[in-house]
Amino acid sequence: MKKKAAFLLCVVTLFLVGGCASFRTASLQEWPSEPVAFDDELRNLYREASLSASGIRSIDGFADIWIKTPKRKERIFSSIQLRRPGGMRIIASSGFFDWPVADMLLRTDSLFVHDLINNRLLVGTNTPENIEKVIGVRSGYKLLSEGLAGLVENEYPPDAVRSVRRGGGKVSFTVATASGSREILVDQASRVVEGFAVSDDSGKKLVEMHFRKFVPYVSNGVTVRLPAEIDMLMFNPVLDGGGGRHEMVIVYDERDLAPKQPGIDYRLPGNARLVDLDKVGMFPLR
Numbered sequence: 570m571k572k573k574a575a576f577l578l579c580v581v582t583l584f585l586v587g588g589c590a591s592f593r594t595a596s597l598q599e600w601p602s603e604p605v606a607f608d609d610e611l612r613n614l615y616r617e618a619s620l621s622a623s624g625i626r627s628i629d630g631f632a633d634i635w636i637k638t639p640k641r642k643e644r645i646f647s648s649i650q651l652r653r654p655g656g657m658r659i660i661a662s663s664g665f666f667d668w669p670v671a672d673m674l675l676r677t678d679s680l681f682v683h684d685l686i687n688n689r690l691l692v693g694t695n696t697p698e699n700i701e702k703v704i705g706v707r708s709g710y711k712l713l714s715e716g717l718a719g720l721v722e723n724e725y726p727p728d729a730v731r732s733v734r735r736g737g738g739k740v741s742f743t744v745a746t747a748s749g750s751r752e753i754l755v756d757q758a759s760r761v762v763e764g765f766a767v768s769d770d771s772g773k774k775l776v777e778m779h780f781r782k783f784v785p786y787v788s789n790g791v792t793v794r795l796p797a798e799i800d801m802l803m804f805n806p807v808l809d810g811g812g813g814r815h816e817m818v819i820v821y822d823e824r825d826l827a828p829k830q831p832g833i834d835y836r837l838p839g840n841a842r843l844v845d846l847d848k849v850g851m852f853p854l855r
Contacts, residue, residue, distance in 0.1 A: 591644075592635060592637075592642070592644060593633075593635040593644075593818040593820070594635065594637055594816065594818065595637075595779075595800035595801060595802050595816035595817065595818050596779075596800060597777065597802065598764060598777075598779050599737075600734070600739075600741050600752070600754060600764070600766075601734040601735050601736035601737065601739050601740060601741045601754075602734055602736055603734055603735050603736050604732065604733070604734055605733050605734065605735045605740075606733070607727075607730055607733045611733055611740060611742075612727045614740060614755060614757065614760060615727050615730060615742050615755070616727060617760050618723070618753065618755040618760055618761065618762050619723040619725075619753075621760075621761060621762065621793060621794075622720040622721060622722060622762075622793070623722065624788060624789055624791065624793075625653070625718075625720060625788050625793065625795075625826060626652065626653045627651065627652055627653070627826065627827070627828055627831070628649070628650070628651040628718050628720075628824060628825070628826060628828075629648075629649070629650050629651075629824070629825045629828040629830075630648075630649050630821050630822075630823060630824035630825065631646070631647070631648055631649070631821070631822045631823050631824075632646075632647055632649055632717075632819050632820060632821045632822060633645070633646055633647075633819075633820045633822070634646075634647055634817060634818070634819050634820075635817065635818040636704065636705050636706055636816075636817050637815075637816050637817075638705055638706065638813060638814070638815045638816070639813050639814070640705070641705040643705065644663075645661045645662060645663050646661070646662040646663070647659050647660060647661050647662070648660040649717055649718075650828075650833050651714060651717070651718050652831075652832060652833055653714075654677065655676070655832065655833065656674060656675055656676040656677070656833055657674075657675045657710075657713075657714050657717070657833075658672075658673065658674050658675075658833045658835055659671075659672075659673045659675070659717075660672050660673070661673070671683065671684055671685065671703075672685060672835075673703065674833065674835040675695060675700075675710055675713070675714070676695060676710075677695060677710055677711075678694065678695055679692070679693070679694055679695050680692070680693055680694075680695045680699060680700070680703070680846070681835070681837065682703050682846075683837075683838055683841060684841075687842075688838070688840070688841045688842065689841055689842045689843075689844050690837065690838055690841040690842070690843050690844065691703060691844045691846050692843060692844070692845060692846060693845060693846025693847045694846075694847055695710045697709050699846045699847070700713060702846055702849070702850075703846070705815075706801075706803065706815045706816075706817055707803060707805060707815060708801075708803060708815075712767075712776060715765075715778075716778055716799055716801040716817065716819070717799070717819055718795075719780050719795050719796040719799050719819075719821075720795070721753065721762050721765045721778070723753060723762075725744045725751075729744045729745070730742050730743065730744055731743050731744060731745050731750070735757075738756060738757050738758060739754055739755065739756055739757065739763065740754075740755050740757055741753065741754050741755075741764075742755070748769060748770060749767065749768045749769040749770045749771075749772075749775075750767075750768050750772075751765070751766065751767050751768070752764075752765070752766040752767075752768070753765050753766075754766075754779075759783065759794065761780075761783055761794050762780065763779065763780050763781070764777070764778060764779050764780065765777070765778040766778070773804075774804060775803065775804055775805055776801075776802070776803050776804070777801075777802045777804075778799065778800060778801050778802070779799070779800040780796035780798070780799055780800075781796055781797070781798040781799075781800075782796060782797040782798045783795065783796050783797070784796075784797050784821075784824075786824070786826045787826070787827075788826045788827070793826075795824065795826075797820065797821045798818070798819070798820050798821075799817075799818070799819040799820075800816070800817075800818055801816060801817040801818075801819070802814065802815070802816045803815040803816070
């Protein structure tokens with residue numbers, strides 16, 4: 570009896586330790602610090618890296634997602650459909666609302682979330698506040714879709730680059746924007762974007778992403794490399810009283826750049842209770 574109890578205790582202990590160890594958190598990364606001239610070679614690198622994701626319009630995939638904020642710590646398994654510029658669908662097996670299943674459609678101007686367990690349809694405008702209500706992370710739609718897909722669209726031409734830094738085989742390009750600046754990190758050897766950051770006009774960093782473990786895919790006859798692992802970190806004065814750090818880690822199990830279904834087939838439930846996200850506070854709702 571004692572042996573059985575000891576064995577059971579070992580199993581429980583290993584399960585608990587393994588569960589804790591399996592939780593992934595995002596990490597910051599050192600950026601290049603040596604200023605260099607923006608010569609023709611680096612202009613070509615910037616231009617090539619900016620075009621690497623421009624031709625990809627559709628992605629279907631399955632991914633594990635870890636979400637960590639001062640108020641939440643969750644892991645979910647998700648089916649992700651992205652159609653650019655149409656929208657994004659996420660079917661979560663657990664975690665978003667502490668419910669087993671949720672089916673979410675995000676468009677550029679609106680979002681719909683079907684709580685399949687309580688049969689509620691959550692509807693609202695697509696704002697960072699409403700995204701935080703349903704997934705726990707405050708993010709704009711463009712940032713969230715780029716992070717989940719591992720695709721950063723860079724619409725700024727080389728003439729918009731204000732500074733360039735190099736180090737450790739990486740090059741960072743900083744572009745001035747209307748609200749501050751944005752920075753992309755490019756690996757010189759592979760010529761892919763490995764990082765992305767957004768700062769406000771005072772230089773305070775608001776968003777940082779890192780892309781790792783690149784996998785080759787064929788899109789429209791061209792080979793492209795997409796990250797299998799993505800780290801997203803968001804810092805904002807309005808998050809949790811100014812001291813909050815919201816982070817996500819996305820790890821893809823599989824991904825398809827040429828899905829058979831051209832659009833997103835999301836059907837609104839006919840008999841679900843409607844909840845207006847624009848008029849409610851944070852979840853879970855009671």
